[in-house]
Amino acid sequence: xxxxxxxxxxxxxxxxxxxxxxxxxxxxxxxxxxxxxxxxxxxxxxxxxxxxxxxxxxxxxxxxxxxxxxxxxxxxxxxxxxxxxxxxxxxxxxxxxxxxxxxxxxxxxxxxxxxxxxxxxxxxxxxxxxxxxxxxxxxxxxxxxxxxxxxxxxxxxxxxxxxxxxxxxxxxxxxxxxxxxxxxxxxxxxxxxxxxxxxxxxxxxxxxxxxxxxxxxxxxxxxxxxxxxxxxxxxxxxxxxxxxxxxxxxxxxxxxxxxxxxxxxxxxxxxxxxxxxxxxxxxxxxxxxxxxxxxxxxxxxxxxxxxxxxxxxxxxxxxxxxxxxxxxxxxxxxxxxxxxxxxxxxxxxxxxxxxxxxxxxxxxxxxxxxxxxxxxxxxxxxxxxxxxxxxxxxxxxxxxxxxxxxxxxxxxxxxxxxxxxxxxxxxxxxxxxxxxxxxxxxxxxxxxxxxxxxxxxxxxxxxxxxxxxxxxxxxxxxxxxxxxxxxxxxxxxxxxxxxxxxxxxxxxxxxxxxxxxxxxxxxxxxxxxxxxxxxxxxxxxxxxxxxxxxxxxxxxxxxxxxxxxxxxxxxxxxxxxxxxxxxxxxxxxxxxxxxxxxxxxxxxxxxxxxxxxxxxxx
Numbered sequence: 001x002x003x004x005x006x007x008x009x010x011x012x013x014x015x016x017x018x019x020x021x022x023x024x025x026x027x028x029x030x031x032x033x034x035x036x037x038x039x040x041x042x043x044x045x046x047x048x049x050x051x052x053x054x055x056x057x058x059x060x061x062x063x064x065x066x067x068x069x070x071x072x073x074x075x076x077x078x079x080x081x082x083x084x085x086x087x088x089x090x091x092x093x094x095x096x097x098x099x100x101x102x103x104x105x106x107x108x109x110x111x112x113x114x115x116x117x118x119x120x121x122x123x124x125x126x127x128x129x130x131x132x133x134x135x136x137x138x139x140x141x142x143x144x145x146x147x148x149x150x151x152x153x154x155x156x157x158x159x160x161x162x163x164x165x166x167x168x169x170x171x172x173x174x175x176x177x178x179x180x181x182x183x184x185x186x187x188x189x190x191x192x193x194x195x196x197x198x199x200x201x202x203x204x205x206x207x208x209x210x211x212x213x214x215x216x217x218x219x220x221x222x223x224x225x226x227x228x229x230x231x232x233x234x235x236x237x238x239x240x241x242x243x244x245x246x247x248x249x250x251x252x253x254x255x256x257x258x259x260x261x262x263x264x265x266x267x268x269x270x271x272x273x274x275x276x277x278x279x280x281x282x283x284x285x286x287x288x289x290x291x292x293x294x295x296x297x298x299x300x301x302x303x304x305x306x307x308x309x310x311x312x313x314x315x316x317x318x319x320x321x322x323x324x325x326x327x328x329x330x331x332x333x334x335x336x337x338x339x340x341x342x343x344x345x346x347x348x349x350x351x352x353x354x355x356x357x358x359x360x361x362x363x364x365x366x367x368x369x370x371x372x373x374x375x376x377x378x379x380x381x382x383x384x385x386x387x388x389x390x391x392x393x394x395x396x397x398x399x400x401x402x403x404x405x406x407x408x409x410x411x412x413x414x415x416x417x418x419x420x421x422x423x424x425x426x427x428x429x430x431x432x433x434x435x436x437x438x439x440x441x442x443x444x445x446x447x448x449x450x451x452x453x454x455x456x457x458x459x460x461x462x463x464x465x466x467x468x469x470x471x472x473x474x475x476x477x478x479x480x481x482x483x484x485x486x487x488x489x490x491x492x493x494x495x496x497x498x499x500x501x502x503x504x505x506x507x508x509x510x511x512x513x514x515x516x517x518x519x520x521x522x523x524x525x526x527x528x529x530x531x532x533x534x535x536x537x538x539x540x541x542x543x544x545x546x547x548x549x550x551x552x553x554x555x556x557x558x559x560x561x562x563x564x565x566x567x568x569x570x571x572x573x574x575x576x577x578x579x580x581x582x583x584x585x586x587x588x589x590x591x592x593x594x595x596x597x598x599x600x601x602x603x604x605x606x607x608x609x610x611x612x613x614x615x616x617x618x
Contacts, residue, residue: 030058030072031079032212034219035170035184039075039085047089050076050098053108053150058082058166060190060207060214066313070190071103071152072166082212083186083236084169087148089140091176096137101128106152110134112171112259113148144261145232145254145283146171147186165190166212168236182230182285183221185210187278187300187336189237205314208237208305208335215299215306215337216330223290225344230287231298234258235278240548241336242588244275244301246420246431249571250288257282269576273569274423275301277548277588290342294428294439297329300336301590303474303545309334319372328418328446328471329436339436348427349458356404356456358383359397361419361467364412366480373508376413376479378467394503394520395483397467398491404458409447416446416471419455421485422590423465423570426457434471446471459487463570464539464592466503474545478506480521482543487570500528503541504550504587504609517544517609530605536597537566542587554583554597555606567594 040049052074059067060082073084076098089095101108110126113136128134149168170184191206207214223229235241236258251270254263258281264270276284290296299306308331310317317323325331360381369375378395381387399405409419420432431437432455434446447453465485469476482505488494505518519525530536540552554561560582565573569592585593599605 028054028056028080029063030056030070030082030166030212033081033083033086033169034211035083035086035186037086038088040087042089042093045092046094046096047087048096049085049087050100051085052076052100052102053167054080054102055163056080058190058212060209060212060217061309061312062217066311068190068192068312069163070166071163073150073169076100081169082166082209083188084148084167086170086172086184088170088172088174088179090174090179091140091143093140093173094137095140096135098133098135099126099128100133101130103130103152105130108150108152110150111148112146140173142261143173143175144263145184145234145256145285146173146261147234147236147258147283149236149258162191162193165237170232170234172232180230181228182232184232184234185338186212186234187237187241188212189239205310205312207309207312208239208300210336210338214309215334216339218338220339220341221298222341222343225290225293225342225346228287228289230285232283232285233276233278234283235280238280239305240277240279240302240588241300241305242275242277242302242548242590243298243336244422244590245288245298246296246433247292247425247428248288248290248296249274249425249569250276250286252276253285253287255282255284267576269574271568271574271577272571273591275569275588275590277586277591279549290340291346292425292427293342293344293346294431295433295436295443296340296342296428296431297433297436298338298340299333301588302548303477303589306333306335306337307474308332327435328416329433332472342428351404351458356406357400359405359407360410361395361397361407361483362410362412363417363419363481365414369479369508374475374479375508376476376481378481378483380483393526394501395467396486396501397483398486398488398494399459400491401459401462401487401489404456406454406456408452408454410452411447411449413476414449415476416448417469417476417481418444418446418453418471419467420470421455421457421465421467423463423592424457424485425460426455430455430457432470461570462487462489463567464501464541464594465570466541466543466590466592468543477543478508478545480505480508484539484541486539498534499537499539501539501541502552502607503543504552505543506545506547517547517550519607519609528607530597530599532599532602534598536599538563538595538597540585540587540593540595542589542591544589546589548588549586551584551586551610552593553585553606553608553610555608556603560584561597561599561605563595563597565593566596568592 057067058070072080074080108128249272362379366375366377418434429438437444467483563583
């Protein structure tokens with residue numbers, strides 16, 4: 001169902017704006033807004049709220065850590081907040097807002113907070129001179145997830161990455177008489193200077209935040225086994241964020257652009273994933289049920305958005321391979337990460353002696369690396385020294401649905417590592433986030449050089465999944481530690497000539513340009529031979545570290561073929577979404593897609609990976 005947040009005009013923008021004395025430059029602190037307490041006063045169906053834009057010192061890494069001066073919103077007479085005050089009302093509520101530009105300079109341009117702003121995709125704005133106040137009244141219509149935002153002097157939002165980064169807030173409209181039990185998570189990005197080609201470098205001075213904080217200072221969420229959890233994700237930043245939940249699938253219930261919310265229902269049902277790509281200035285809602293206890297992560301799967309936070313005072317970080325850390329999850333990650341604790345005691349099924357299949361996954365050096373940009377690879381063994389006979393050209397583990405497995409990770413690297421079984425439903429201790437996965441004090445360790453770690457799980461469903469490190473993720477993943485994890489009903493019938501894995505990953509930065517993409521570990525992959533009229537399953541896995549908008553196509557000349565969607569992240573595609581369509585798919589990091597392709601006639605086909613800038617790989 002396509003819905004729009006309709007607004008009914010109660011009165012136009014108020015006539016001559018009130019003028020106030022420009023505010024002096026302030027050094028007040030910006031406080032964190034967890035988006036639990038709505039702003040304003042709601043009486044007799046009218047929400048009255050008075051907002052001010054001011055400057056303040058923002059400390060996303062903790063109150064005692066270095067900070068920066070940003071512009072932010074506050075309720076009049078209250079502390080500045082990052083993100084801005086939460087506007088939350090029942091459907092049909094009249095919003096009566098007063099907005100003051102207390103910055104002392106510049107014109108404040110406010111979007112999505114005007115009679116036509118939401119209904120017309122932000123075409124209408126409020127322009128507020130320095131020291132002035134504007135008034136607006138309108139009725140909130142269709143329930144959904146929206147947000148308001150502002151810039152100074154009219155700069156576009158995606159160009160206002162520094163001082164204006166926190167000038168935004170969530171706007172939630174609840175159904176009449178039924179406010180949902182949910183959490184509102186607002187994603188923002190601050191940078192000291194514009195990014196080169198939009199790429200986040202390892203030494204970039206920036207902050208990606210969720211509700212005003214960067215990991216490991218983000219809020220820790222806690223739920224009980226069996227709870228129904230609902231998140232509203234609001235991406236106010238200028239970057240794409242593929243949001244990934246460890247250990248569980250979640251339902252995507254709606255998607256929007258801040259002004260329009262498309263809520264899925266009977267005709268177009270929700271879909272279930274482990275990673276959902278979120279474009280700039282977009283929203284989505286999700287629900288999930290925690291079925292296993294322990295610690296879990298919810299984070300952006302663009303690796304460069306979860307890098308360690310360089311101190312905001314400009315102090316340089318020690319290089320990854322030289323850093324001596326006590327906890328990889330706490331010391332080697334930053335940005336868009338939230339920790340989730342699931343409370344309770346789960347019942348663990350016993351596995352009969354001899355029923356568990358045994359495998360080895362060896363992380364080892366590869367040729368061509370350096371100390372700064374190493375070269376590593378995975379090797380899979382069925383038993384000591386013997387690789388599985390069904391493995392495609394890249395490191396691939398093929399498991400049987402419902403069969404217990406033991407995979408021993410052996411570390412032959414000169415540094416510690418850990419392996420995350422991306423998309424697997426398993427116990428927290430085996431999830432592979434070094435220093436975090438587990439329960440209480442029983443936490444999964446980083447695997448030291450020369451050491452090993454045994455992961456045990458039983459895959460409950462067939463599908464396409466992936467493996468990658470969760471210790472020094474960016475460095476080790478770009479070094480080559482990626483692989484496919486396939487779960488099938490019968491490994492004996494797995495046919496790699498008709499069941500084709502296409503894993504997209506990043507090359508080492510010192511060896512290739514930023515636009516390069518590896519397919520199955522190669523810049524120029526081996527040609528595939530397909531037969532006309534035969535059915536093929538294409539498994540696309542995006543394990544790239546920093547290109548969350550790649551588009552895969554299957555082309556004959558300049559025309560895409562058609563294919564049938566089979567699965568997303570290992571979950572079968574609902575019938576309503578599985579019709580034949582052009583063989584074009586945009587992908588975010590951490591997503592997998594399965595398609596059925598049947599070439600109709602002989603001839604040359606091309607599988608390309610491209611972006612808006614053009615072809616990256618042919």
